Amino acid sequence: MAFTERSAQTRAAILAAAQRRFAAEGYDRATIRGIAADAGIDPSMVIRYFGSKSALYTAASTIDLAVPVLKDDPDDAAASYVRAMLARWEEGGNAAEAVLLRTAPTRPEAAAQVQEIFDREIVPAVRAARPGDPHARERAALLLSQSLGVVYCRYLLGIEPLASMDVDTLAAMVANAVAGHLSASMPS
Incomplete structure (x- = not known):
């Protein structure tokens, strides 16, 4: 195995371990030692690859939502957005999102990341x-707000009956709410 391939694998193992720890324990309780132990490496390697806990957190929580192109019709736009959002969470592979959303309420830099994603991805999709x-x-x-409410309640907190609700029923109900947000009259 080439050195760069081994380095890439080590980096990926550190990121995966960091995402699990930050998502489960939050930023303050997760430690470099714990992350290193989960990755099966010496703690000094975490610092070598990422420089600091803060830089590791940033790497572990960086996401691209890949918001679908929203159509002009509010019902179609809402349905496509909600299906994409739910599919992302139903399929797993959203460790970075979980890290970001679990830590945003207590970490100003995480809240700033959510704001940045909102400005970069959600606002342009709605404007389109x-x-x-x-x-x-x-x-x-x-x-x-509708999206985060569903994600927190269903996927992060496991609130029943939302956590076990049929995903198609959930998608239809949330799409109705989102369509209302996209089409309702707004006071001037």
Whole structure:
């Protein structure tokens, strides 16, 4: 195995271990030693690859939502957005999102990351679906609040009956709410 391939594997193992620890324990309780133990390496290697716990956290929580192109019709836009959002969580592979959302309430830099994602991905998607709408940013905020509510309750907290609800039923109900956020009259 080549050195760069081994380095890439070590880096990936550290990131995976960090995502699990940060998601389960939060930023403050997760330790470099614990992350290193989970990755099966010496703690000095974590610092070698990432420099600091803060830099490791940033790498472990960096995400691209890949928000689908939202169509002009609010019902179609809502349905495609909700299906993509739920599929992402149903399929797993969202460790970075879990890290970010679990730590955002207590870590200002994590909250700033959520704001950045909102500005970079959610707002432009809503503006594309609602060209010329002076309330696109507010609609995007409502869409995000609906999404985060579902994610927190179903996937992070396991609140019943939402946690065990049929995903198709959930998608239909959430899409109705999101369509309302995209199409309802907004006070001037």
